[in-house]
Amino acid sequence: MTFDIDTLATILRDAAKAEIMPRFRRLDAGDIREKTSAIDLVTEADESAERFIKDACAGAFPDALFVGEESVAADPALLPRIGEAELSIVVDPIDGTANYAMGAPMFGVMAAVVSKERTVGGIIYDPLGDDFMIAERGAGSFLVRPDGERQRLRVAAPAPVEELFGVASSSFLPREQRRLLLQRLADIRVFANYRTAAHEYRLMASGHVHFQFYLKLMPWDHLAGSLLIEEAGGHVRKLDGSPYLPTDVDGGLLTAPDAETWQAVRTLIGTDITA
Missing domain, CATH: 3.30.540.10 (Fructose-1,6-Bisphosphatase, subunit A, domain 1)
Structure with a gap:
């Protein structure tokens, strides 16, 4: 078709x-x-x-x-x-x-x-x-x-954790998990939330953001942006490392310039942060 x-x-x-x-x-x-x-x-x-x-x-x-x-x-x-x-x-x-x-x-x-x-x-x-x-x-x-x-468009070059600029949505987390996440992300250079995945994906695809972290997955929020990132050279995976599919509605999502940066951010976030 x-x-x-x-x-x-x-x-x-x-x-x-x-x-x-x-x-x-x-x-x-x-x-x-x-x-x-x-x-x-x-x-x-x-x-x-x-x-x-x-x-x-x-x-x-x-x-x-x-x-x-x-x-x-x-x-x-x-x-x-x-x-x-x-x-x-x-x-x-x-x-x-x-x-x-x-x-x-x-x-x-x-x-x-x-x-x-x-x-x-x-x-x-x-x-x-x-x-x-x-x-x-x-x-x-x-x-x-x-x-x-x-x-x-090209994603940003990889950088050390302490130099990363990232965006993450934490509003859907329980208070204790949100507190943990914010403490852990204090190790990166800049952490922001623009309350719009559309512009966060645009920033990532154009090389101005090193990673994105989302827990709530609805297809209209992430399908277009995740393809933009992949086609701009980035690495997109669910939090368990599996590919993100159009039918996925849970499991969290993390984008990064490459697999090594993805793993570094995933380790920083920790496995106890869940939706």
């Missing part, structure tokens, strides 16, 4: 221009709702953008299974079908919804293309910069600027 990833990229951009950016810093209180907690939000922009993308994908890719974050919230049975479909499009209409809702300019639109148990394409679009990071399996990762110019 043929697939034009540039067409999908254009759909994401059109959705952002039509549904996301007009609502940015213009949301009313009734446009923002909690899903599972005060840090897990959905807005009218998320839902409208996903409807836009879903409708456009139905026209452009009629044989593809569409799996969106908000669609799965309404129908959880969609999630396991990613591993069965010949072609799936997995979408996060706004990654970094909490940032978006508070007016902070760090959020993105993400989509992954999956063929059964294999991620074959990934896109992370920045609506504010109006540029994409795009990867196709075996073809590399690229920054695509608004004028269409493409720049190949």
Whole structure:
């Protein structure tokens, strides 16, 4: 089955221009709702953008299974079908919804293309910069600027632990495990959390971050970014060292420039930090 990833990229951009950016810093209180907690939000922009993308994908890719974050919230049975479909499009209409809702300019639109148990394409679009990071399996990762110019992406060179710049999400950990993790990561040079995997993956793919550590795995958060990292030369594995697959929803994820750095960070985090 043929697939034009540039067409999908254009759909994401059109959705952002039509549904996301007009609502940015213009949301009313009734446009923002909690899903599972005060840090897990959905807005009218998320839902409208996903409807836009879903409708456009139905026209452009009629044989593809569409799996969106908000669609799965309404129908959880969609999630396991990613591993069965010949072609799936997995979408996060706004990654970094909490940032978006508070007016902070760090959020993105993400989509992954999956063929059964294999991620074959990934896109992370920045609506504010109006540029994409795009990867196709075996073809590399690229920054695509608004004028269409493409720049190949490469992850950072390996560095000693004390010189590493990393990002990690610890908000879903119990308090005692979160305290342990923060103590252990004090050995690295910089540790940050931007509350948006979209921009964290962009930073990693462009060589500005040495590692990423996540415990909560949902496909719309990590499939596109993990392919970007792999195609930019990086090392992506679950915490037990196994490959990350489109159907994985637990087991944690760690990215690094190479296997040696991956192991050094994994050792630093410790095996007792679990979701």
